[in-house]
Amino acid sequence: MGLSVKENNLEEIVQMEEKHVEALYDLEQRCFAIPWTKEALYMETRQNASCYAVALVEGQVVGYGGFRQVLDEGNINNIAVLPEFRERQIGKKIVSRLLEIGKQNGVKDFFLEVRVSNVAAQKLYCGAGFVEVGRRKGYYRDNGEDALLMKKSIE
16 A cells, blocks of 8 residues: 655655664654554564555654554554654644545545543544544553544545
8 A cells, every 4th residue: 555645845644664663663662651562563564454654754753653454444553643743733644644545445444442541642533533433441451441442434
């Protein structure tokens, strides 16, 4: 699945490649209680059913997100933006681009889980048209926090 969107000279969203993994690993460490390993990130660059978008500002990795597609469903795995680059609509651009790519590849429904305490992410997803469709009790293994299950259908 290919993607490349240039917003201006300072920001662009590109397809994740192996060259991004080191920076994404650092980003994972800073953004998540349960970060992905380098090996897991490398594996995602090789999965045909995966699509990951990397946000760059002046060539620096500042965010990323991705989904896996199974038949006509897409499961968004991660959306992350470095704290110092939040509030700049980068997460919104990543989500929008993933939804576009999914639609182009026949995704009819997107799903994701989000911590019940992550209000900022919930606002981002609601703004992109996701709605809460369930709750996963004790979903997060670091603290047993519940996850909201959210869904967006693509027209």
